Amino acid sequence: MEQSGTSTRLAGAVQGLTSELVSALRSGDRFRLAGTVAEGHGPETAADPSLAAVRVVGADAVLPSVLLRSPPPDPDDLTVLSKAVHAYPPPADASPTSMWSHWAMRRALLRLDASLDGASGAGPEPGAAWLDDAPWQLLTHQLAVLAALALPGEDCAVARAARRRPVDVARGFVRAVRRRDWLQAAGAGRWLVLLDEVPRTLGLDTGLEFVAQMGGEDARVALQVEAAQLLRTGVLV
């Protein structure tokens, strides 16, 4: 019961944070990450799931600063991101997506202000061999989980794996839409706008609109579609 209550609160916090990010992307207004997280000192403040929500949203928690022509985030915004990075390190046996999403957060910190993450930098990239061997269904699923890495100019191993297999990612997008897995479809769509040689018959632009229409009540879906459409129109830093 308590476990379920905790995860419900976390899911609510993720939706709340994501909704604010969507609003910021749509309006271009300044987004304050610090304003969304209550004062606390890490995971021991378990009653407040907002810091955990930052970890779940990952590097996308500072997406407006990356995608929009807005001033860099305030130091206290980056402090929140940094806090989430350090409060939730991936365990040694973490899944590749968990390792990579954590790496993506460190990378985002480094991009926006290297000083906050000390001398450690983003650290070495985790391995990405599991994507090379993955059938197209799994490839797309994993890429969608790591959609925060779908950014212009991002040259990590995950992005290179995606660039090598545009048709497979396009197939995964079709599969996700057919299965009404809107979150996966939106994440795959965000990758696809960055890839060359996506089959023209995919109909990606209307596909993204369709995903937003069908699944956009989930703020996480809306965020990925919004990011994809911003990337598509090239309103970038």
Add this chain to the structure above:
Amino acid sequence: MNDTRLIHQVGVGALEWLHAHRDGFRLELDVDPEVGFLERFKPVGELALICKVLFREGVAGSRQSALARQLIDHAWCHTLDGGRMLVRGQRTEPLSPIPFEVYLPFRELGYSSPEAERAFRLNQRLDSFAALEMSPVRRLGLSAFQRRFGLPPRPPEADLVGATWLGRAPEPWTVEGHIAYDITHTVFHLTDWGENPEGLPAGVADYLATWLPVWLDDWLDLQRWDLLGELLVVDACLPHPTFDERAWEGFAAAQQPDGTMPAVRTMPQGEPDEVFDIVYHPTLVAAFASVLATSRALTRLAHTPS
């Protein structure tokens, strides 16, 4: 593809079942006029088309060839009463294209009914026949059959492809069951039921090569065996068939020990005739997909340098 045997076995089992249940292909002489006498012709035409593929591809083995010959003989001599039922059907509904469509594969296999042919030829000269309203894929099939019969296709097939769903190459993520059947039948008509894979325009073949793997994956997981079987036929019609291993393994696993293929998920329950009416089509499709894929796989082997 390393398991041509698995693919072949699906067809062997399906044909055994169809042969054992050939009496299920039956017309209803005293049918309610609201249902229509021609309602039960479709299975007979499908049976003939698929037996034709079996003979044509010549990969079925001697027992399968003998079973197919007995099946088609049974359908012509008993079910269609030597063609007299086609004449009766045409007299019942003079404008219907169904008796003509059922007749064509029998004629190509050497059966003949001059009386039915006279009716078809007059029928097809009518402007009304050309004006009958039907979906583009259905009209495409009729034009293909007119060509095969030796009549001028009205309109020519090339004029019709662009009007079909597949011919327009729309968003692949919008495909659902009905659209998928329109896709498979467009491919059947364009390739003369797998006989001329080169009949697929290059753009259509490219489109299918890109998106067919997704649809196979989807309808396999949904356990829609009838549609999956038709999609496996489409695969075998492509310039480079994939013989999708996962799809074929799932399809083969769904087949019953007696060779029946359920239409959806598992076998239906009911009276034998009712069950036949539900499962004859997926079982025919299983035979069709098996023989075409086996033939293409063997052709590929023959052309692979050792």
